[in-house]
Amino acid sequence: MVSQKKLRAWIEVLQKVYAENRQYLIDLDSAIGDADHGINMDRGFTNVQADLSKTDPPDIGAMLKTVAMTLIRTVGGAAGPLYGTFFLRASTACAGKTELQAADVVAMFEAGLAGVLQRGKAELNDKTMVDALSPALVAMKRALGNGSDFRQIIQQGAAAAEEGMKNTIPMLAKKGRASYLGERSIGHQDPGATSSYLLLKTAVDVWG
Amino acid sequence: MKKLINKPEDLVPESLAGMAAAHSDLINVNYNPNYIVRADAPIQGKVGIVSGGGSGHEPMHGGLVGMGMLDAACPGEVFTSPTPDQMEAATKAVNGGAGALHIVKNYTGDVMNFEMAAELCLAEGIDVEAVVINDDVAVKDSLYTAGRRGVGITVLAEKICGAAAEQKQDLKKVADICRQVNANGRSMGMALTSCAVPSAGKPTFEIGADEMEIGIGIHGEPGRERMPLKTAREIVGIMSAAIISDLPFQSGDSVIVMVNGMGGTPLIELYLVFHELNEVCKGKGIKIVRQLIGNYITSLEMAGCSITLLKTNDELLKLWDAPVHTPALRWGV
Ligand SMILES: Nc1ncnc2c1ncn2[C@@H]1O[C@H](COP(=O)(O)OP(=O)(O)OP(=O)(O)O)[C@@H](O)[C@H]1O
Ligand SMILES: [Mg+2]
Numbered sequence: 001m002v003s004q005k006k007l008r009a010w011i012e013v014l015q016k017v018y019a020e021n022r023q024y025l026i027d028l029d030s031a032i033g034d035a036d037h038g039i040n041m042d043r044g045f046t047n048v049q050a051d052l053s054k055t056d057p058p059d060i061g062a063m064l065k066t067v068a069m070t071l072i073r074t075v076g077g078a079a080g081p082l083y084g085t086f087f088l089r090a091s092t093a094c095a096g097k098t099e100l101q102a103a104d105v106v107a108m109f110e111a112g113l114a115g116v117l118q119r120g121k122a123e124l125n126d127k128t129m130v131d132a133l134s135p136a137l138v139a140m141k142r143a144l145g146n147g148s149d150f151r152q153i154i155q156q157g158a159a160a161a162e163e164g165m166k167n168t169i170p171m172l173a174k175k176g177r178a179s180y181l182g183e184r185s186i187g188h189q190d191p192g193a194t195s196s197y198l199l200l201k202t203a204v205d206v207w208g
Numbered sequence: 209m210k211k212l213i214n215k216p217e218d219l220v221p222e223s224l225a226g227m228a229a230a231h232s233d234l235i236n237v238n239y240n241p242n243y244i245v246r247a248d249a250p251i252q253g254k255v256g257i258v259s260g261g262g263s264g265h266e267p268m269h270g271g272l273v274g275m276g277m278l279d280a281a282c283p284g285e286v287f288t289s290p291t292p293d294q295m296e297a298a299t300k301a302v303n304g305g306a307g308a309l310h311i312v313k314n315y316t317g318d319v320m321n322f323e324m325a326a327e328l329c330l331a332e333g334i335d336v337e338a339v340v341i342n343d344d345v346a347v348k349d350s351l352y353t354a355g356r357r358g359v360g361i362t363v364l365a366e367k368i369c370g371a372a373a374e375q376k377q378d379l380k381k382v383a384d385i386c387r388q389v390n391a392n393g394r395s396m397g398m399a400l401t402s403c404a405v406p407s408a409g410k411p412t413f414e415i416g417a418d419e420m421e422i423g424i425g426i427h428g429e430p431g432r433e434r435m436p437l438k439t440a441r442e443i444v445g446i447m448s449a450a451i452i453s454d455l456p457f458q459s460g461d462s463v464i465v466m467v468n469g470m471g472g473t474p475l476i477e478l479y480l481v482f483h484e485l486n487e488v489c490k491g492k493g494i495k496i497v498r499q500l501i502g503n504y505i506t507s508l509e510m511a512g513c514s515i516t517l518l519k520t521n522d523e524l525l526k527l528w529d530a531p532v533h534t535p536a537l538r539w540g541v
Contacts, residue, residue, distance in 0.1 A: 026408055034287050034427040035408045043285075072324065073241075076262075076288040081320035119320055176316045179354045180347045180429055 001150065002100045002207055004060050010206045011052065011067055015045040017202050018195070028191040032178035036077060037191040044075035044083070059098050064091030078176055079192060082116050082129065089115035102150045106140045109157070113137050120175060127173040127185060129192035136161035136200050151208050158200040165189060165197040209404045209411070211509075216406040220263050220283060227270055231535045234274045241291070243298035244270045245280045255373040255382045256280065256302035259311040259366055260295060261318055262287040264405070265426055267536030268363055268505045274534030275541070277370035279308075286405050286508070287427045289317035295325030299334060307335030307379040311365055311386060313358030314342035337383040341365060343395045343516070345454040346423025346431040357425050360466050360516030361393035363504045364528075367537065371530035385527070389518060394451045397431070397514035398443060399424040401472060403507045422446060426470075426507045426514075440477070444484035447515050452492065457517055459493030464528060466516040467499070471506035473513055478502065481513055498528055504536065 002010075018025075018041040025038030051070045057063035064087050072084035093111035097104065113133045122128040139160035143153040166189065173185035176192070213219050221239060228237035235244050243260075250256065259269045260282030269281035279302035284290035299308045308329070312322045319340060326336045341358035365386050372382045399421045402411035412428035415421060420443070423431025438446075457463060467482045469475070482501050489496050497520060505514070520528070531540030 030408070030412055034429055035405055035412050036285070036288050039285070039405075039407050040288060073291050073293050076284045076291050076321065077317040078289075078315075078320060080289070080291060080317070081324055084324075119323075120316070175354055177354070177427075177429060180357060180425060180431075182348060184430060 001102075002105060004063065004098045006207055007060055007100070008052065008063060010203055011045075011048060013206050014199065014202050015049045017198050018042050018045045021198060025191050025195060028189055028194055031188040032173065032181055032185045033191060034177055037079060037195065040075050040077045040079045041195050044071045044080065047074040059094070059096050060100065061091045061095035061097060064094055067091070078120070079195070082120055082192070085115035085119045086112035102144055102153050105150075106137070106144050106153065109133075109137050109140060122175040125171055126175045127168045127171040127178060127190045127193075128175050129190070129196040131168050131171070131190065132161040132164040132193040132196040135164040154200070154204050154207060158197070158204045161197040161200045165193040168193045209406075209409050211404070211406055213406055219406055220285060223263070224270070224283065227535065234533065234535060235270075238297070238301070241294040241297045243280055243282045243294050243301065244273050245298065245301050246273055246275070246278075249279050249302045250304040251279075252304045253306050254304045254376055255306045255379045256299060256304065256308035257311065257366065257370050257373050257382070258282070258295065258299050258302060258308050259362070260284065260290045260298070261313055261315075262289060262427070264403075264508045265505050267503070269366070271536030272363065272366055272534050274532070276367075276374050276530055276532035277534050277537065278366055279373075286407065289315065289321045292321050292324035292328055295322060296328040299325065299329050299336065300332070303334050307337070309369060309373070309379060309382050309386060310336055310338040311362065311369065312338050312340045313362055314340045314355055315357065316354050335379055337379055339365070339383055339386040339390060341390050343390060343393045344425070345394050345396050345450050346425075359397060359426055360395035360468055360505055360514050361390055361518065363466060363468075363500075364393060364464060364516065364518050365389040367532060368524055368527045370532065371527040374530065385524075389524065392455070392520070393516060393518040394454050395514055395516040396447045396450050397424045397426065397470065397512060398422050398447060399428070399470060399507075399510050399512035400437070401511040403428045403471070403510035405508070420512075424507075424510075424512060426505060428507060428510060440480055441484050444481055444488060444515070448485055448488045451515060451517055452494070455517075455519060457492075457494050457519060460495075461519050462495045462497045462521070462525075463489070464498045464518040464520050464525075465489075465496050465500070466504065467501045468505055468514045468516065469503040470510040470512040470514065471503060472509045472511035475502065478513060481515070485515060497525060
């Protein structure tokens with residue numbers, strides 16, 4: 001189970017995680033993009049942190065909506081609308097809730113991913129964040145179905161995201177800026193898949 | 209990295225402040241959300257022409273706001289798409305009841321942010337049409353990728369659509385003209401050196417002293433091929449061949465040409481590039497009827513250039529020649 005407090009802790013730690021990984025994400029994006037992904041994520045979650053500290057949302061849905069609107073407003077790039085839509089859909093899935101059971105957490109990720117797919121129209125193996133998020137959801141659903149405990153569910157999600165992230169290295173990019181490189185996008189890890197993996201890894205660290 | 213800046217994070221707003229102070233007769237600048245509008249906006253009954261994109265391509269887009277061109281421009285962070293709240297606010301600020309045209313360059317971020325903005329505007333009862341510009345022949349076009357990038361044709365489309373809107377043509381017509389310009393225009397760029405994003409603090413890509421990048425994007429994204437540096441004549445040969453064969457431009461066609469500097473290339477070289485291009489076009493029977501030579505869609509301090517050709521007709525040419533008065537482009541007034 002995740003309380004509202006723990007969910008908020010996840011978002012707060014994400015700010016630190018993206019600040020610490022700013023240069024790493026910049027470096028990944030310079031290889032196949034425009035070197036701004038680390039800047040975008042750091043700016044977005046720093047603003048989220050500032051906005052959250054000014055509010056006391058009544059439930060998890062409202063809190064995630066603040067996260068979404070701040071990301072949409074301050075991230076820009078591709079990551080802004082994509083992560084913005086992820087958290088907006090996640091917020092709808094958590095409307096009115098003040099704690100989440102394992103099934104609720106999985107439903108939250110499922111709604112978020114559906115938003116990313118609708119907004120970005122990427123498919124699996126296009127070398128995007130979807131390649132980390134989608135396997136993560138599959139793994140979490142499987143673990144939930146197996147009756148695994150909460151910690152195992154999130155852990156397996158993060159492990160699948162990590163594998164998905166690494167699997168982007170040999171892929172040829174078909175969406176986003178990296179697709180302009182064609183063959184030259186091969187051999188590099190996708191920055192968005194990396195930030196998505198960090199999203200799940202941080203959930204394990206904070207909730208586990 | 210050496211730059212004339214105070215703090216990287218203050219570059220965009222401080223540069224906007226300079227534009228506002230320098231051109232208060234033409235434009236107004238709004239901060240948080242950041243956008244630039246014509247000083248006389250909104251104009252009743254006129255379609256609002258709104259564009260935007262990452263900063264670092266100056267004068268595009270903010271320097272192209274004014275009579276006969278853009279009604280509003282939304283600057284993002286350097287090389288990062290602006291956000292939907294900026295676009296929505298800018299669109300509202302220039303809405304004179306005839307709706308707005310969003311001119312969007314084909315980059316995933318720009319397209320998705322403008323899509324969200326259009327949804328927000330529609331919800332507020334403002335008619336919005338969006339046209340996505342994708343003229344860069346360096347990128348292979350495919351239904352299964354993000355497609356071609358929007359580059360030089362954006363400047364020409366903004367001029368031509370701005371003129372059409374100024375004549376109070378309706379939204380559908382102005383959007384059709386924009387699509388027509390996009391469909392008949394092609395561009396390609398090249399780089400001699402990299403650019404450096406201020407907040408990144410170092411060059412976006414490494415390039416040897418004797419190398420060039422053909423097909424470069426306007427954010428320092430690699431293009432088609434890294435090759436040993438060649439003469440201007442050979443470079444223009446490679447670029448013009450890719451552009452001309454793509455549409456294709458044919459003998460007897462009339463074209464508007466832009467030879468654009470990437471930010472770090474002197475005019476003396478751009479004029480030489482135009483000379484070489486003029487020779488190529490003459491040889492192929494393509495008639496250059498208008499030309500624009502200078503820095504219009506730049507990539508910070510990158511050295512290099514891009515070439516844009518637009519197949520034109522009487523209607524487009526009249527719109528091109530119509531008066532324009534913006535910080536960076538001015539004629540007929
Ligand atoms: N259509 C898409 N669907 C899902 N994810 C995408 C899509 N396009 C890009 N991405 C993800 O976005 C990441 C890049 O995000 P980033 O913040 O660098 O934006 P950007 O592409 O540079 O945006 P902009 O072009 O406006 O600057 C990629 O690594 C990829 O994972
Ligand atoms: Mg990027």
